Amino acid sequence: MRTIQSPDAASAVSADRLRLAVVGAGPAGLTLALLAAQLLPQAQITLFDARPLNRDVSADPRTLALALGSVQLLQRLQAWDASVAQPILTVSVSQAPPNLRHPLFGPAEEPAVSLSAQEQGVSALGAVISYGQLVAPLQARWLARAALEPGRLSSRFGTPVQGLKALGDGVEVDAGIAEQFDLAVVAEGGIFAEQARKAIQHDYQQNAWVGTLTLANESPLGAAYERFTRHGPVAVLPLAPKAGERRAALVWCVPQAEDDAAGLTDAQRLAVLQSLLPDSVGRLQAIGSLKCFALGLNAERSLVDGRIVRIGNAAQTLHPVAGQGLNLGLRDAYALVDALRAGGPIEAALRGVEWQRAPDRWAMIAATDFLARTFAWRWPGLPIARGLALAALQAATPLKKALARQMMFGRR
Known part of the structure; x- marks a missing residue:
């Protein structure tokens, strides 16, 4: 395995000129990638997903x-x-x-x-x-946008990310070839039964x-x-x-x-x-x-871990009693891109996201957890x-x- 390193890896990178990896091309990941492409015109964005591009997602009935x-x-x-x-x-x-x-x-x-x-x-x-009727237009919109800016926006469908490694000035994304990015956003959630257990679980x-x-x-x-x-x-x-x-x-x-x-x-x-x-x-x-x-319930204590950010089900999988899991993920995505759009050091933007999202996130985690437990x-x-x-x-x-x-x- 060889490592490709960003030419700016040794220097501080402002939030509007970053190299961004988005892991997961579900609703939250595609939404974040599109938002970043629209609101961060200088950012280089790479979208990873294990799903092959030729797999038809439109019929997914969830x-x-x-x-x-x-x-x-x-x-x-x-x-x-x-x-x-x-x-x-x-x-x-x-x-x-x-x-x-x-x-x-x-x-x-x-x-x-x-x-x-x-x-x-x-x-x-x-x-x-339905899941398919949401993801299909999001994916089509992303691919169309990426086709217009191939030097800035790229897709790695059929490329599972095998690991993320925090570095002092970025994140190493291992997808067969290890590449260094300034920031990685994980939006791969999955269902509760198949997830690795996080810090808060029940x-x-x-x-x-x-x-x-x-x-x-x-x-x-x-x-x-x-x-x-x-x-x-x-x-x-x-x-x-x-x-x-x-x-x-x-x-x-x-x-x-x-x-x-x-x-x-x-x-x-x-x-x-x-x-x-x-x-x-x-x-x-x-x-x-x-x-x-x-x-x-399977939740991280924090959305942010160094230069790795988790959103949606990757950050918190909830009981469906309130039906708010994806909505939380989309609000996570918007808050992150909006903070990065303000410019300045990435670390400052990430601290702002953590503080901004905490009330909404923890209120929903607490409410759904309490209601779910009462039925037992x-x-x-x-x-x-x-x-x-x-x-x-x-x-x-x-x-x-x-x-x-x-x-x-x-x-x-």
Whole structure:
């Protein structure tokens, strides 16, 4: 193995003239690479990914929920295909029975927090899109940009990065040939079960069953639901209609010790889910094949380690109870490029990113971790307490508005 060293390696490099390595061509890595190409016109950017360029990513059906701020960022990058995305118009977070009768719960006696785009004065609270339909336009946009500036922007698809080595004045990226960069950003996440364990970790002993539902035509369009049940949360996220049918993505979380979903028929799964979800979801008509994923928290204490920065799932893998993992990663990407754009020493920019991202990042880690752990507790009255909290939040308009802003744009 031979080493290629940057000609500027021995000298201090300002943040706007750096050699940048981006490891991972998923949504977070591609977004960061495009942002850097746009906002750091002097930077040399190399994108690495183990996936071959000729592999078609557009058909990947995994579902992603994007906040409004994330959608706006992708629109600015001209990498958002609105025709295949389903806007989220309303969000309902509710507690499944049994519930305590309480005046706060209202006539329906079922506690819920309801958010709507109309109340917030926006066209949508966010959008739901498949992984492939998000990554394909991002990748096409990056390749088109790189073709216009081949001396500055380059891609290494089909080239797995085997190691990163921190140097005093940069990072050595080993991808068969070791090259020195001023800064490396790791955006390769993966799923919890396959990740190396980070500094902060917790196995929730829960499974998430993920798939697609077909809904009756009377089901409201653009409605997202989060249902807290005794065993765990169930999320139903609206998908763009297909062949005239209304569809939704399903995330069904259950304890591993009580997980009987694998042994159920489709009809039985539909019956169980129908009993768990609120009536406003409408009739569930069909369910697609489900995939099972183990759930856990796996997070770094810091985004920054010398000249190595981790974003998205590479920095924090969260429980899907709030659906904010990718949104955190995109906000990480924007904050990093924005700090580098300000110029000055790289170290100063990275310190600024760490401080800026900490409140948003740790608030989301703490909130999702707390909620996920509560589903393992069997305390008497816990569902009632959770229901009372939802009802109180629904009644507190300023707090509900703050929650909506947090969901759309993160903590600012």
